[in-house]
Amino acid sequence: MENPFRFFLACIAVTFFLLTLGASSPAFAQEPTPNVDDQVLRISKNLYCPVCTGVPLDVCETQACAQWRALIREKLLAGENEEQIRQYFIAQYGERVLGAPPPEGFNLSAYILPVLALLIGGVIIFWTTRTWLKRPVSTNTPATVPHIAPEYAERIARELQARE
Amino acid sequence: MALAQIAEVGNLTLALGLAVSVYVIVAALFSQFKQRGEFFASAKHGIYVVAALATLAVAILEWALITHQFRFEYVANHVSSDQPLLYTISALWGGQEGSLLFWVWLLSLFGAAVLIQHLGQRNHLIPWVIAFIAFTEAFFFSLLIFISGPFVLLAQTPVEGIGLNPLLQDPGMFIHPVTQYLGYVGFTVPFAFALAALVSGDLGYDWIRTTRRWALFAWLFLSLGLLFGMRWAYVELGWGGYWGWDPVENAALIPWLTGTAYLHSVMIQEKRGMLKVWNLVLIMLTFLLSILGTFITRSGVIQSVHAFGVSSMGPLFLAYIAAVLLVFAYLLYLRLDKLQEENRLDSLWSREATFLLNNLIFLGAAVATLWGTIFPMISEIVVGKQITVAAPFFNQVNGPIFLALVLLMGVCTLIGWRRASPQHLVRNFLPPFAVSIVTAVVLFVGGLYDVYGLIAFAASAFVLTTVFLEFFRGTRARMRMYKENVAVAHVQLVNKNRRRYGGYIVHIGVMLAVIGIVGSSFFQSSLQQNLAPGEEATLGPYTIQFQKLLMTRESNAQVIGADLIVFENGKQIDTMRPQKAYYPAADQMTTEVAVRTTARDDLYLILAGWNDDGSATLKVIINPLVVWLWIGFIVFIIGTLVTMLPDPREAKARARVRAERVLVSA
Numbered sequence: 001m002e003n004p005f006r007f008f009l010a011c012i013a014v015t016f017f018l019l020t021l022g023a024s025s026p027a028f029a030q031e032p033t034p035n036v037d038d039q040v041l042r043i044s045k046n047l048y049c050p051v052c053t054g055v056p057l058d059v060c061e062t063q064a065c066a067q068w069r070a071l072i073r074e075k076l077l078a079g080e081n082e083e084q085i086r087q088y089f090i091a092q093y094g095e096r097v098l099g100a101p102p103p104e105g106f107n108l109s110a111y112i113l114p115v116l117a118l119l120i121g122g123v124i125i126f127w128t129t130r131t132w133l134k135r136p137v138s139t140n141t142p143a144t145v146p147h148i149a150p151e152y153a154e155r156i157a158r159e160l161q162a163r164e
Numbered sequence: 165m166a167l168a169q170i171a172e173v174g175n176l177t178l179a180l181g182l183a184v185s186v187y188v189i190v191a192a193l194f195s196q197f198k199q200r201g202e203f204f205a206s207a208k209h210g211i212y213v214v215a216a217l218a219t220l221a222v223a224i225l226e227w228a229l230i231t232h233q234f235r236f237e238y239v240a241n242h243v244s245s246d247q248p249l250l251y252t253i254s255a256l257w258g259g260q261e262g263s264l265l266f267w268v269w270l271l272s273l274f275g276a277a278v279l280i281q282h283l284g285q286r287n288h289l290i291p292w293v294i295a296f297i298a299f300t301e302a303f304f305f306s307l308l309i310f311i312s313g314p315f316v317l318l319a320q321t322p323v324e325g326i327g328l329n330p331l332l333q334d335p336g337m338f339i340h341p342v343t344q345y346l347g348y349v350g351f352t353v354p355f356a357f358a359l360a361a362l363v364s365g366d367l368g369y370d371w372i373r374t375t376r377r378w379a380l381f382a383w384l385f386l387s388l389g390l391l392f393g394m395r396w397a398y399v400e401l402g403w404g405g406y407w408g409w410d411p412v413e414n415a416a417l418i419p420w421l422t423g424t425a426y427l428h429s430v431m432i433q434e435k436r437g438m439l440k441v442w443n444l445v446l447i448m449l450t451f452l453l454s455i456l457g458t459f460i461t462r463s464g465v466i467q468s469v470h471a472f473g474v475s476s477m478g479p480l481f482l483a484y485i486a487a488v489l490l491v492f493a494y495l496l497y498l499r500l501d502k503l504q505e506e507n508r509l510d511s512l513w514s515r516e517a518t519f520l521l522n523n524l525i526f527l528g529a530a531v532a533t534l535w536g537t538i539f540p541m542i543s544e545i546v547v548g549k550q551i552t553v554a555a556p557f558f559n560q561v562n563g564p565i566f567l568a569l570v571l572l573m574g575v576c577t578l579i580g581w582r583r584a585s586p587q588h589l590v591r592n593f594l595p596p597f598a599v600s601i602v603t604a605v606v607l608f609v610g611g612l613y614d615v616y617g618l619i620a621f622a623a624s625a626f627v628l629t630t631v632f633l634e635f636f637r638g639t640r641a642r643m644r645m646y647k648e649n650v651a652v653a654h655v656q657l658v659n660k661n662r663r664r665y666g667g668y669i670v671h672i673g674v675m676l677a678v679i680g681i682v683g684s685s686f687f688q689s690s691l692q693q694n695l696a697p698g699e700e701a702t703l704g705p706y707t708i709q710f711q712k713l714l715m716t717r718e719s720n721a722q723v724i725g726a727d728l729i730v731f732e733n734g735k736q737i738d739t740m741r742p743q744k745a746y747y748p749a750a751d752q753m754t755t756e757v758a759v760r761t762t763a764r765d766d767l768y769l770i771l772a773g774w775n776d777d778g779s780a781t782l783k784v785i786i787n788p789l790v791v792w793l794w795i796g797f798i799v800f801i802i803g804t805l806v807t808m809l810p811d812p813r814e815a816k817a818r819a820r821v822r823a824e825r826v827l828v829s830a
Contacts, residue, residue: 037781041692048552054410056554059403061753096550100557101539106547110539114532114561121524129517132509162644 040073043082050093057097167235167317174224174315181217181268182305184210188298192291204291208279211294214301215272222269225262225314229255235321238262238314244327244749246720251333257341258328260462261314266341267458268304270349271297278353289371292360293353300352303484311477327720330747330754336396344389344416348454350382351423355451358444362495367440367502372430377808379447383427384804386420391797402755402770404690404785406793409558414537415457418530422450425526432516435581437506441496442523444503448492452485453530460537511583518576525572529565536561559685567620570678573671574627577634596629620682624675631668631675638665658806666806673800676792683789684766690785692772703784706767707731710782713774714741721745723756726771726780730760742771742782766790 044057049065057065068089075085089097101107188210195204225238229252234240242255242262257263275297282290308314331337354375361371393413394406407413426446432439459481496503509516536553543551578592603625604618612618635657642653658665693701695710702708711727725743729736743756760767770783 035693037692037694041690041783046556048554054408054552054554056403059401061755094550096552098556099552099554100560101543101551101553106543106549107551110536110543110553110557111561113535114528114565117531118524118528118565121527125520125524129509129512129520132505133512159641159645162641 036073036076039076039082040069043072043076043085044069046099047086047089047097048099050097056099167233170224170228171236171315171317174221175309175313177217177221177224178305178308178313178315181214181221181272182302182309184213184217185298185302185305188214189295189302192295192298196291207291207294207298211272211275211279211298214298215276218265218269218272218301221265221314222256225265226253226256229253232325234323234325235317236314237316237318240318240322240325242325242328244325244720246749247327247333248719250335250338251328254332254338254341255328257345258332261308261312263341263345263462264304264307264312265314267345267349268301268308270345271301271304271352274349274353275301278356287374288364288366289357289360289374292363293356296356296359297352303480307477307480311480324749327747327749330721330745330750330752331400334396334400336392336400340389340392340396343385343392345458347382347384347386347389348419348458350378350385351419351447351451351454353378354382355447358447359492359495362444362492362499365499365502367499369434369437372433372443376430379423379427379430380804380808383420383423384801384808386416386423387797387800387804389416390420391794391801395794398790399757399759400754402757404688404768404770404783404787405684406790409536409555411537412461414533414558415460418534418537419450419453419457421526421530421533422446422453425523425530426450428519428526429523432519436516438509438516440503440505441500444492444496446523448489449530452488453534455481455485513579513589514583515576515579515581518572518579522569522572522576525565525569529562529569532561532565533558563616567616567623570620570623570627570675573674574623574630577627577630577668577671592630592633595633596626599629600626614686617682617686620678620686624678624682627671627675631671634668635665662809662811663807666803666809669803669806670800671803673796673798673803675796676799677796680789680791680793680796684787684793687788688785690783692781692783694775694779694781696777696779701782701784704765704786705733706784706786707734708740708769708782708784710780713778713780718745720749721747724771724774725756726774726782728758728769728782730767740767740769742769744771761791763791764788 041058047057047068049055049057049060049062049068051062051064052060055065057068072085075088080088095101095107101110103111188207191203191207191210194200195202195207225236227233228236228239229243230249232239232243232245232252234243238259238261239255242259243252251258255262257266275294278293278297279290354371357371357375357378361367393416397403397408397413398406401408426443429439429446430443433443459477462477511517536557539553540551543549574596578589578596580588600622604622607618607621612621635654638657639650639653642648642657643650646653646656648656658669689704691701691703695701697710697712700707700709707730709729709731711729714725714727716723716725723743723745725741728740728742730738730740738760740758740760742758745754745756746752747754755770758769766785766787768785768787770785771780772783773781775781
């Protein structure tokens, strides 16, 4: 393999192969039907306390959250599914019950800005390294070659040989 | 002395602290502009005086806390007489006023330490350094005097104090703020030197060399702050995790990210004389983000479980940050001609180029985290909508960025300085790549089907292999050269190049932590169930049998626990007791989880609730591999300490620089 680029392409190809292999693999085996308490846990884990910002409903200690958990339980027993309960909470308390803002409207900027920052940074690096690479070679040669004592030069050669 | 007089002494101490700090600024600047050495000597004395005054203020507040002087508003709010002494002492940094005083105290000690470090040396940066430290001290003294005073007296003495927030009454919370603040405050010193370098125009590698250990020290303590914070969240908050992307956690992570980028990119300036402007910008960012972190933690500007108070500090903090930013930008503009790169890039296949990429990704992670942290505020201002930006957002946005970081960690190590030859690249890449593929295949065959999990574990295997190969090659060379045995060769390898191999040890620690994080976040399983005495719940290999509820009383809390017997694959292995504690003084309930740790997984039990019929609601969580996160942190810390050890080669280099200076001046 003379060309490192080809080698990298090969690496990427193998990675993608593994990815597709993983994606097409059978999903996790279905767990036995969970009890109601467990379902409450599962649903409240993905909802956020509307009072104390940033705390998931399943761990929040406030009285309000205990009531909301009880509400989820009631709704489950009444036969509602997870999506219906979710929609109910969004309708009641707004998007802040979700852990991540839905990517629409102004919320999009939350997702776009980090990617944009990385892209701009990448362009700057690309541009800078190009100008660095283009500069004449002569600027790189130090004005004076550092003097190396002969015994050190010999030792370096020896150690290099030992590493091979 | 009457209590009122003691409070007056406290206030006077702060006022004197402010006055002397301002004097130090003026004297240090005067000594430079007018070339008057005696003013510099006086400014140095001022730095020691400020340290003494801040120490006195801390001593007064600690005395009031320990002796329960409830007429002090701060004492009444943060201490109760039934609270353990340990948490009475730590109440100093448990509230806003106290922790700001703690901040300025640490800074005043660091200022004195910098002077002691340079005793008998002539370093023309020092006057500027102490001027900036004094400026920052003056800022914090102003906050303590005008906004948030720790020595405010109540009109009447309450019979009893409110006590420290029960959540903070944990050994982890005793140590976490201390380490966090040592890290935050520590970055003031390297930034002060960077600023001094800009002012003086001496923009070589000197300011970085002088502050290398300070930067590492601050970074180490930021890391320790993260560790203790995570550990505290894991055992005390009782939700089964250690990182919730809470604003205050993010505020600690962001300067750590930019600081890590800085520690890497200064190596390029050291070795190749490049990235001079960038390194200045990075240390500026790290310092200002530390200030911002202090502000976010202590102001309540962003709603969070950590923010225990709201006050009017915002405009002052913003003014300070803006002032520093303006001065920095102006100086940078003045000195741009002196910041020319000494070298050019030889190839894109070089350590330099991969380090640029590393910096890009660290900064990208910092931007993403910061943006997500302040986005709820921005959304409310711009479109007037309240939204939550929590773990799901950060996992989605930061997950891929951190994965890229892990991959780059392996690649960086493999690509040499200046220019890597294609043959070298292939030879270096092949073994770790093979190992990572084998890892992925083995895990897949073993039943692990999660794509991100597979990629992350394969990437960890890649990085670990590269680091082990570095050790293997180095050790083999030593064994051949010096006829040392394996153990001696390993020790000597690290010993002879502490910075390089210390860095590799840090990388091993990070990879172990990554394995723990991936295991516990991708493969966590949980179950919640209501159990009557004698009933069982089963999750994975574990079966938990509920015995009975148990009430006990501790000094300042009522505790209810659930007695449990734990079986693994049908065999009894342990008994555990998760608890809830009620603190009447604060009218607050805390969760005391029960955790059983093995190398494979943590069994994490929470008493979620109980009923009058004697039944209990249990939450059972299995966190796979989480112990490797803590082990990784310990390895990480050892590695950092190794890089901080005095390096004989560095001492030689310093001696040479000093000798050259003498020769030039002679």
